[in-house]
Amino acid sequence: MSVTPSNKRPLYTGYAGSALLETPLLNKGSAFTREERSTFNLTGLLPPRYETIEEQVSRCYLQYRSFDDAINKHIYLRAIQDNNETLFYRLVQQHLEEMLPIIYTPTVGDACEQFSDIYRSSRGLFISYDDRYNLDDVLRNATKAKVKVIVVTDGERVLGLGDQGIGGMGISIGKLSLYTACGGISPAYTLPVMLDVGTNNEKLLNDPMYMGLRQKRVAQEQYNEFIDLFMTAVNRRWPDAIIQFEDFAQPNAMPILQRYRDQVCCFNDDIQGTAAVTVGTLLAACRSKGVSLHQQKVVFVGAGSAGCGIAEQIISQMVAEGATEPQARSQIYMVDRFGLLTETMPDLRDFQQALVQRSEAISDWSFSGDYPSLLDVMHCAKPTILIGVSGQAGLFTEQVIRAMKKGCDTPIIFPLSNPSRQVEATPEQVIHWTDGDVIIATGSPFAPVTYQGKQHLITQCNNSYIFPGIGLGVLAVKARLISDDMLRAASETLAANSPLANTGQGGLLPNFTALAELSKKIAFAVAKVAIQQGLALEIDDNVLQQKIEQNFWQPQYRSYRRVSN
Numbered sequence: 001m002s003v004t005p006s007n008k009r010p011l012y013t014g015y016a017g018s019a020l021l022e023t024p025l026l027n028k029g030s031a032f033t034r035e036e037r038s039t040f041n042l043t044g045l046l047p048p049r050y051e052t053i054e055e056q057v058s059r060c061y062l063q064y065r066s067f068d069d070a071i072n073k074h075i076y077l078r079a080i081q082d083n084n085e086t087l088f089y090r091l092v093q094q095h096l097e098e099m100l101p102i103i104y105t106p107t108v109g110d111a112c113e114q115f116s117d118i119y120r121s122s123r124g125l126f127i128s129y130d131d132r133y134n135l136d137d138v139l140r141n142a143t144k145a146k147v148k149v150i151v152v153t154d155g156e157r158v159l160g161l162g163d164q165g166i167g168g169m170g171i172s173i174g175k176l177s178l179y180t181a182c183g184g185i186s187p188a189y190t191l192p193v194m195l196d197v198g199t200n201n202e203k204l205l206n207d208p209m210y211m212g213l214r215q216k217r218v219a220q221e222q223y224n225e226f227i228d229l230f231m232t233a234v235n236r237r238w239p240d241a242i243i244q245f246e247d248f249a250q251p252n253a254m255p256i257l258q259r260y261r262d263q264v265c266c267f268n269d270d271i272q273g274t275a276a277v278t279v280g281t282l283l284a285a286c287r288s289k290g291v292s293l294h295q296q297k298v299v300f301v302g303a304g305s306a307g308c309g310i311a312e313q314i315i316s317q318m319v320a321e322g323a324t325e326p327q328a329r330s331q332i333y334m335v336d337r338f339g340l341l342t343e344t345m346p347d348l349r350d351f352q353q354a355l356v357q358r359s360e361a362i363s364d365w366s367f368s369g370d371y372p373s374l375l376d377v378m379h380c381a382k383p384t385i386l387i388g389v390s391g392q393a394g395l396f397t398e399q400v401i402r403a404m405k406k407g408c409d410t411p412i413i414f415p416l417s418n419p420s421r422q423v424e425a426t427p428e429q430v431i432h433w434t435d436g437d438v439i440i441a442t443g444s445p446f447a448p449v450t451y452q453g454k455q456h457l458i459t460q461c462n463n464s465y466i467f468p469g470i471g472l473g474v475l476a477v478k479a480r481l482i483s484d485d486m487l488r489a490a491s492e493t494l495a496a497n498s499p500l501a502n503t504g505q506g507g508l509l510p511n512f513t514a515l516a517e518l519s520k521k522i523a524f525a526v527a528k529v530a531i532q533q534g535l536a537l538e539i540d541d542n543v544l545q546q547k548i549e550q551n552f553w554q555p556q557y558r559s560y561r562r563v564s565n
């Protein structure tokens with residue numbers, strides 16, 4: 001049997017023999033043809049039958065189904081990825097809905113926590129603080145020469161799981177798998193990076209298996225210098241690469257973004273990607289309710305990177321809809337661990353300070369502590385939207401949700417914390433406590449809930465709806481920077497494609513299986529804005545559309561020709 005014919009031109013390589021089989025970007029395993037096996041010294045190294053990629057996928061899927069635990073499925077899929085990337089993506093593409101929760105949230109959270117225990121083989125770059133003065137050499141060691149998308153973390157705030165040290169590499173790998181599976185970015189162009197500056201997680205420091213630097217995180221001054229050295233070295237090696245900052249802790253996330261966003265093509269996924277997906281989903285929710293976002297009162301639980309990022313984008317959306325900025329700000333209530341952020345609350349960060357409630361706005365509220373609690377805010381502000389980005393399970397109690405429901409019809413409730421076990425309330429709880437009259441979305445995937453004979457689909461509101469399309473769009477036009485307007489275009493495209501808002505049926509967002517097509521639309525919208533803002537190559541719409549289609553990598557084998565070394 002011959003391999004699936006590929007419409008791509010042949011690929012010339014100097015690799016042969018076991019080196020070819022051990023190069024995941026090139027390995028085709030049993031799909032190497034008779035001629036290729038002869039040309040590349042593979043005869044005898046593989047079982048005799050020549051297989052198609054479809055046959056390989058069938059075998060992998062059988063093996064995958066033999067594992068009961070999600071983490072073992074994750075380990076199995078990662079092993080395929082490290083052995084044969086084309087096969088990995090073909091398998092994931094064919095079983096996207098089933099496998100996304102395995103390669104991404106929630107299982108990727110377990111994989112980060114157990115990173116050193118389940119470690120099998122190398123992927124990406126681990127850049128240790130100790131190597132800070134040799135970064136050019138370290139970057140040269142990357143197995144990929146033409147890097148176009150980097151996801152970098154320092155592992156200090158991995159999902160809602162806190163400091164995972166080098167375990168953060170799991171999240172960089174997971175995000176980039178989605179760039180390829182849902183955004184068509186060739187795996188040859190992606191690089192996961194883990195900046196190891198130590199960890200403050202005592203459990204890891206005392207774990208004999210832990211593979212990272214066995215020291216506390218370096219002090220702020222040293223940290224800042226290290227980040228600067230890294231950004232400079234990356235910019236020297238791959239000046240056109242997109243850098244996605246992922247899962248940095250609150251003290252560093254916003255300052256790093258502010259330091260580099262006007263100089264380098266970068267964005268922070270937790271601040272900007274999350275804001276874009278959440279505003280897009282909220283717009284869809286408001287449209288399906290027949291109301292406008294600027295008429296809503298919004299409460300956040302968790303005034304961190306994600307919460308404040310979303311809040312600021314809601315405010316600009318409200319202003320775009322005609323509200324004044326002070327009016328829009330007065331409709332946002334940020335609740336953090338000590339209660340509602342007010343102008344009298346001490347020790348707030350700059351980005352939190354901009355989102356406090358004024359004392360006179362709450363002067364007629366009755367509450368007992370120093371600051372209104374979440375429940376006080378529910379009673380006094382009567383919000384219509386509630387968003388959880390605290391990373392703390394269970395904060396949306398029955399009392400809180402029932403109080404909200406009392407103050408408005410069909411509340412919009414988004415418990416967005418990841419992974420699933422950190423969610424502020426499960427969809428089932430929220431649906432019961434609101435008697436089924438609610439619009440809900442979560443950060444991690446949840447199964448539909450049937451309540452009083454009606455099935456509620458649970459939309460997943462996760463930044464993975466945004467970043468693959470941003471990457472595809474930015475690369476299509478070689479955008480120099482990523483502006484707020486480009487992110488807003490991503491949000492609007494998402495909202496415009498809401499099944500519920502458009503047809504009154506289905507989820508708030510399209511199913512994940514439609515993400516590849518959605519990413520192309522987001523890419524187009526983002527690229528158009530980049531062009532309009534003078535941040536990118538000027539090309540017309542037809543050429544742009546063609547580029548997006550042509551650049552969209554598909555997991556198909558190419559035929560190989562040998563070049564002599």
Ligand SMILES: NC(=O)C1=CN([C@@H]2O[C@H](COP(=O)(O)OP(=O)(O)OC[C@H]3O[C@@H](n4cnc5c(N)ncnc54)[C@H](O)[C@@H]3O)[C@@H](O)[C@H]2O)C=CC1
Binds near residue numbers: 306391
């Ligand atoms: N669905 C999605 O796409 C995304 C979800 N997230 C999730 O959001 C969560 C937070 O992420 P970040 O904002 O980046 O972290 P962060 O650490 O910057 O913010 C979390 C905030 O929650 C506050 N908090 C902790 N306990 C609290 C309590 N009992 N009551 C109220 N506030 C409390 C903290 O003080 C902190 O300000 C994580 O679980 C993460 O997985 C983040 C990004 C994207």
Ligand SMILES: CC(=O)C(=O)O
Binds near residue numbers: 159160247270418
């Ligand atoms: C989804 C994501 O980026 C987070 O939970 O941090």
Ligand SMILES: [Mg+2]
Binds near residue numbers: 159246247269270
């Ligand atoms: Mg994140």
